[in-house]
Amino acid sequence: MSEEQVVKYTGEPAKVKEVNGAWVIDFPRAFTHHHTYGKLTPYFKGLTEGKLMATKCTNPKCNISKGNGEMWLPPRADCPDCYAAMEWIELKQPIVGTIYSYTEVKRGGTGVEIEVPYYQIDIKFENCCTIPKGYLCDSRDEPKIGAKVTPVFRTENPSHTSLDISWKSL
Amino acid sequence: MIKFGPGNLRVPKWTRPVYMVSAGMTDFRKKYPEKKLEELVLEAVKMCVEDPKLKKSAQEVRDMINFACYGEFADHFQDQLLCEAKVHDYLGLDPLFNVGIKTGGATGGSAILMGSSIVASGQANCCLVAGWERMDEVDTWTGNFYISTAACKDFETRLARIYASYYAPMARRFQQVYNLDEKVRAAVAVKNRGYACSSPFAQQPGKHTIEEVLEGPVVCDPLRMLECCAMSVGSAAVILCDEETAFKLSDNPVKVYIAGGSHTLRVSDRRDMEIPLLPNEDEHTYEKLYKDIKSSDGRWPGFESFLAARFAAYLTYQMAGIENPIEELDLVELHDAFTISDIQTYGDIGLTRYGEEPSYITSGDAYYGGKCPANLSGGLIGTMHAVGATGIFSAIEVMWQLQNRYDEFHGADEMWKKFGKTKPTDWKSLQVENAKKGLWVSHAGVGSHVTVGVLEKGW
Numbered sequence: 001m002s003e004e005q006v007v008k009y010t011g012e013p014a015k016v017k018e019v020n021g022a023w024v025i026d027f028p029r030a031f032t033h034h035h036t037y038g039k040l041t042p043y044f045k046g047l048t049e050g051k052l053m054a055t056k057c058t059n060p061k062c063n064i065s066k067g068n069g070e071m072w073l074p075p076r077a078d079c080p081d082c083y084a085a086m087e088w089i090e091l092k093q094p095i096v097g098t099i100y101s102y103t104e105v106k107r108g109g110t111g112v113e114i115e116v117p118y119y120q121i122d123i124k125f126e127n128c129c130t131i132p133k134g135y136l137c138d139s140r141d142e143p144k145i146g147a148k149v150t151p152v153f154r155t156e157n158p159s160h161t162s163l164d165i166s167w168k169s170l
Numbered sequence: 171m172i173k174f175g176p177g178n179l180r181v182p183k184w185t186r187p188v189y190m191v192s193a194g195m196t197d198f199r200k201k202y203p204e205k206k207l208e209e210l211v212l213e214a215v216k217m218c219v220e221d222p223k224l225k226k227s228a229q230e231v232r233d234m235i236n237f238a239c240y241g242e243f244a245d246h247f248q249d250q251l252l253c254e255a256k257v258h259d260y261l262g263l264d265p266l267f268n269v270g271i272k273t274g275g276a277t278g279g280s281a282i283l284m285g286s287s288i289v290a291s292g293q294a295n296c297c298l299v300a301g302w303e304r305m306d307e308v309d310t311w312t313g314n315f316y317i318s319t320a321a322c323k324d325f326e327t328r329l330a331r332i333y334a335s336y337y338a339p340m341a342r343r344f345q346q347v348y349n350l351d352e353k354v355r356a357a358v359a360v361k362n363r364g365y366a367c368s369s370p371f372a373q374q375p376g377k378h379t380i381e382e383v384l385e386g387p388v389v390c391d392p393l394r395m396l397e398c399c400a401m402s403v404g405s406a407a408v409i410l411c412d413e414e415t416a417f418k419l420s421d422n423p424v425k426v427y428i429a430g431g432s433h434t435l436r437v438s439d440r441r442d443m444e445i446p447l448l449p450n451e452d453e454h455t456y457e458k459l460y461k462d463i464k465s466s467d468g469r470w471p472g473f474e475s476f477l478a479a480r481f482a483a484y485l486t487y488q489m490a491g492i493e494n495p496i497e498e499l500d501l502v503e504l505h506d507a508f509t510i511s512d513i514q515t516y517g518d519i520g521l522t523r524y525g526e527e528p529s530y531i532t533s534g535d536a537y538y539g540g541k542c543p544a545n546l547s548g549g550l551i552g553t554m555h556a557v558g559a560t561g562i563f564s565a566i567e568v569m570w571q572l573q574n575r576y577d578e579f580h581g582a583d584e585m586w587k588k589f590g591k592t593k594p595t596d597w598k599s600l601q602v603e604n605a606k607k608g609l610w611v612s613h614a615g616v617g618s619h620v621t622v623g624v625l626e627k628g629w
Contacts, residue, residue, distance in 0.1 A: 019203040019204075020203060020204050021204065022203045022204050022205075024203050027249065027307075029249075035323075037324065040324065063173065064172065064173070072439075073438075074322075074324070074325045074436065074438065074439075080171075081172075098467070100339075100343070100467075100473070101339035101340070101342045101343040101473055102339060102342060103335055103338030103339050103341075103342060103390045103391050103392075103393075104388070104390065104391035105329075105330045105332075105335050105390050105391075106387075106388050106389060106390060106391065107311075107332070107389060107390075108311075108314075108330045108331045108332055108335070109311050109312070109313075109314035109315035109317075109318050109330065109331030109332040110309070110311045110312040110314070110315040110331065111315055111331060112315075112328075112330060112331045112332075113328060114328075114329070114330075120329055120330060120335055120338075120339070120390075121339075122339050122437075122438065122473070124467065129441045129442075130436075130438045130439050130440075130441070131437075131438050131440075131473075132325070132438045133325065133326060133329055133437075133438055134329075135329060145342070145343070145346055146467070161328055162324060162325050162326075162328055162329075163328055163329075
């Protein structure tokens with residue numbers, strides 16, 4: 001370093017590789033985002049307590065729900081049809097869903113938190129206008145369209161994410 | 171929205187016609203360390219303004235530009251916010267106004283839609299539209315994770331972190347409900363990778379067989395590796411003009427019609443609804459389909475179809491006066507991110523009726539020499555998916571076909587040499603004879619945004 005360089009360089013020198021005459025440097029990234037679940041917090045909290053929470057529109061003036069809407073899962077705090085606040089309901093146990101479609105995930109993207117291969121499923125419920133995604137808790141349990149499934153909650157050591165609910169065949 | 175109000179269904183009405191006059195693009199590669207992003211975009215724009223068929227010099231063309239629309243999918247990939255400003259400056263276009271457009275995989279189509287609206291309104295009369303993506307700063311699996319952050323991060327991204335896992339259940343469902351043979355999916359991969367062999371721009375050309383596709387590694391069952399699109403680096407650009415400017419620049423500009431549609435980011439949230447009908451369908455067309463859907467505990471569009479694509483086609487066909495797409499279109503460029511999404515789209519845009527999508531392939535209509543060939547460019551599976559450039563690349567390939575210039579850009583030895591490649595000895599021309607009208611689709615993940623554009627000979 002020359003004596004004129006009074007202001008210190010405090011970084012980590014970038015690794016450099018020459019490819020076909022061009023310098024390619026490494027630029028590592030690792031940050032934490034502080035992400036809010038906002039008004040959907042009851043859903044994620046519910047999973048850690050063994051509860052599956054959904055929302056429904058009860059606004060009699062709503063064009064679609066007419067005051068008695070179908071369930072939303074994933075839940076939404078606000079009705080997309082009338083913008084009224086939706087009501088929380090807990091699904092009654094035993095909860096039973098039907099496999100609408102599925103895939104066997106052989107390989108996931110970087111950072112995937114579920115051990116592969118595993119089965120990812122889409123689940124249909126009675127009186128629910130949506131078909132949420134989930135995964136089977138046992139990778140030996142081969143799914144079939146139309147088969148019945150019931151939830152398994154990660155109440156111990158929860159991840160505090162959507163992965164705190166998985167499903168098993170009935 | 172599952173019920174439409176009258177205003178929701180308004181067909182776009184431009185105040186003046188819009189033309190596409192010239193185009194340029196780079197080749198597409200998995201990795202492109204030799205050039206920086208702005209250098210690649212400049213290369214595409216340079217080809218656009220230096221088109222030897224234009225009646226003005228490159229400098230004169232640059233002097234005519236008065237607006238720029240830029241398409242880039244993800245800041246994650248470029249690792250540079252406001253890349254548009256950096257590119258615009260590099261292109262020497264300051265102080266003209268420019269806007270960045272982002273609608274996922276449909277970004278390229280949306281950039282052309284916005285550029286067209288800018289010209290149609292009179293805001294500009296010569297608008298540059300350029301798109302790009304640099305997906306090689308991270309490895310393939312981190313790239314897949316980045317793309318999966320375009321799914322809902324609260325409820326979907328953590329599942330698999332790869333888009334193939336969101337299309338695979340669609341493939342499974344489509345297979346079961348519409349009786350799709352896996353070989354038809356594989357045929358789409360074979361077709362598009364095969365057509366890519368004629369393109370010097372292509373990243374993944376290859377002569378494959380149906381057996382090879384189906385015996386290949388599975389990413390997310392039932393989708394095999396060869397059924398998935400490329401992850402690319404590259405850029406594409408076009409110039410859009412009003413009629414007067416278009417004919418000052420070119421003797422063979424193509425007329426543009428384009429509209430878009432959207433649907434829930436999460437496939438899970440697609441509620442049951444009625445099918446919006448195209449001009450060649452009526453209330454009886456789908457009586458049987460509705461019964462079949464009901465008997466399989468299904469819904470429309472469910473996992474089988476894309477409302478956004480249907481809605482965009484509904485609008486664009488009315489703008490372009492198209493009544494029977496398969497009869498009136500001479501070729502199409504579809505957004506084959508995965509074989510299944512390509513097939514799903516056939517029904518959405520009326521190349522077949524819903525429920526009969528595989529027949530577009532099995533009838534031979536989709537092949538070169540067929541009634542309405544698809545993805546002669548090689549598409550996203552064979553040639554490229556540098557996301558922000560993709561919808562522009564597809565439009566360019568349609569325009570060159572209509573201008574009867576396929577051979578000039580794909581068959582000339584210099585084009586192959588320019589990208590350090592050798593023209594194959596068995597190179598085959600895929601020029602569609604006397605093509606007058608073509609369509610292209612630009613589609614964002616699981617159909618959240620879709621544009622449908624129609625180009626027609628303007629001279």
